[in-house]
Amino acid sequence: MGKAKWIGGILGWVTLGPIGGLLGYFLGKAIDTGMESMTASGGGHTQRGYSAQEQRSSFMVSLLVLSSAVIKADGRVHQKELDFVRSFIAQNFGAGAVEEAMRLLDGFNRQNVNIYEVGPQIARYMNYSQRLQLFHYLTQIAIADSDFSKSEKDLLEVIAGTIGISPADAASVIAMFWKDSSSAYTVLEIKPTATDDEVRSAYRKMAMKYHPDKVATLGADVQKAAADKFRQVQEAYESIKRERGMN
Secondary structure, eight states: OOHHHHHHHHHHHHTTSHHHHHHHHHHTHHHHHHHHHHHHTTOSSOOOOOOHHHHHHHHHHHHHHHHHHHHTTTSSOOHHHHHHHHHHHHHHHOGGGHHHHHHHHHHHHTSOOOHHHHHHHHHHHSOHHHHHHHHHHHHHHHHTTSOOOHHHHHHHHHHHHHTTOOHHHHHHHHHTTSOOTTHHHHHTTOOTTOOHHHHHHHHHHHHHHTOGGGGGGGOHHHHHHHHHHHHHHHHHHHHHHHHHTOO
């Protein structure tokens, strides 16, 4: 994925917002030219539907911008976290996208990314299921160095709020990685005092919410990765069933 494809895929929603400003810092005249083209055609922010390619591009740029914030949450840039992002980009967007993606990530790491500005833009132009998947990836980045710190957990909770993820859904995703005695219940968004019927009902609800088909427009590779989140919901349910001796 060359620079031209990055720009073509995301101009529809980033050029006039804070993410466009961040990209403009690195892409310079290229993004200015794109903005002029949009203006000539009555551009700016529109409410049209976005193509699958545009959705994939916006997902990747959103991931890179917020990845920078997560990576720096504990005051250090860990190589394992960078390697996780590199691997994710290669697996989901192709080897050709890696160099440009990592160049942009390095640039974001040198800036102060204001999540309170970029979060609402992401919330406006990305549907809820895609944002849930984005949040799941960000949580995976936080644990890539095998040390899920409280500072990272706290930042993830803030990011969840800025991109419009409900506190219950954010807690559910974080509980998939931040383990304690009630993690399985938190994943299903219920209390340990829930009845067996409430456990079953919660599992059905979460299985529908996290089904991989919800992010089909992001491509087969991202959809396949989403199956991991779906599997973690299933594992939480099975853990509770074993604990309670449920059929």
